[in-house]
Amino acid sequence: xxxxxxxxxxxxxxxxxxxxxxxxxxxxxxxxxxxxxxxxxxxxxxxxxxxxxxxxxxxxxxxxxxxxxxxxxxxxxxxxxxxxxxxxxxxxxxxxxxxxxxxxxxxxxxxxxxxxxxxxxxxxxxxxxxxxxxxxxxxxxxxxxxxxxxxxxxxxxxxxxxxxx
Ligand SMILES: *[C@@H]1O[C@H](CO)[C@@H](O)[C@H](O)[C@H]1NC(C)=O
Ligand SMILES: CC(=O)N[C@H]1CO[C@H](CO)[C@@H](O)[C@@H]1O
Ligand SMILES: [Cu+2]
Numbered sequence: 723x724x725x726x727x728x729x730x731x732x733x734x735x736x737x738x739x740x741x742x743x744x745x746x747x748x749x750x751x752x753x754x755x756x757x758x759x760x761x762x763x764x765x766x767x768x769x770x771x772x773x774x775x776x777x778x779x780x781x782x783x784x785x786x787x788x789x790x791x792x793x794x795x796x797x798x799x800x801x802x803x804x805x806x807x808x809x810x811x812x813x814x815x816x817x818x819x820x821x822x823x824x825x826x827x828x829x830x831x832x833x834x835x836x837x838x839x840x841x842x843x844x845x846x847x848x849x850x851x852x853x854x855x856x857x858x859x860x861x862x863x864x865x866x867x868x869x870x871x872x873x874x875x876x877x878x879x880x881x882x883x884x885x886x887x
Contacts, residue, residue: 737763740763741767742765744773745768755833759809760812762808769801772824775790775817775858777830779816783825792866795821805861814832826852
């Protein structure tokens with residue numbers, strides 16, 4: 723019966739806020755994938771010493787020149803600042819952590835990634851044979867915001883996570 727209790731979303735005008743934990747428990751983005759629509763916001767909560775870089779499906783662990791990069795963890799005030807991006811299309815977005823061999827070891831995730839064809843598992847599998855991850859020179863495509871700034875942005879909507887922290 724508990725399974726029937728769904729989290730609430732504030733989606734009407736402001737878009738949903740999705741939260742992704744980056745390396746909270748090992749080399750994973752949690753959730754690994756999410757579904758979002760234009761107007762939504764994705765908040766990456768970074769844990770030491772991870773980052774998030776947007777890539778391309780065809781070249782895992784290499785950055786997308788037009789994509790986002792959180793900058794290094796050292797710029798986040800020990801994770802207090804979250805990296806916030808705007809979702810601007812329904813197209814699939816693939817991303818990875820460029821620290822050391824994290825991407826090669828499976829630290830990848832995505833937004834609106836298909837469940838057949840160019841899946842997150844296929845991206846992850848291809849990442850395993852990459853020699854070196856690419857890290858952009860500086861933060862781009864998003865903002866580092868503290869918790870109150872994030873709350874103000876998203877109309878105080880909550881993520882889909884069932885566990886409050
Ligand atoms: C995301 O949208 C907000 C609100 O419109 C805007 O202030 C911010 O600059 C946008 N961020 C990016 C990276 O475009
Ligand atoms: C859109 C909205 O209601 N934003 C509010 C979110 O919460 C902060 C802090 O309480 C308010 O200042 C915002 O107005
Ligand atoms: Cu990492």
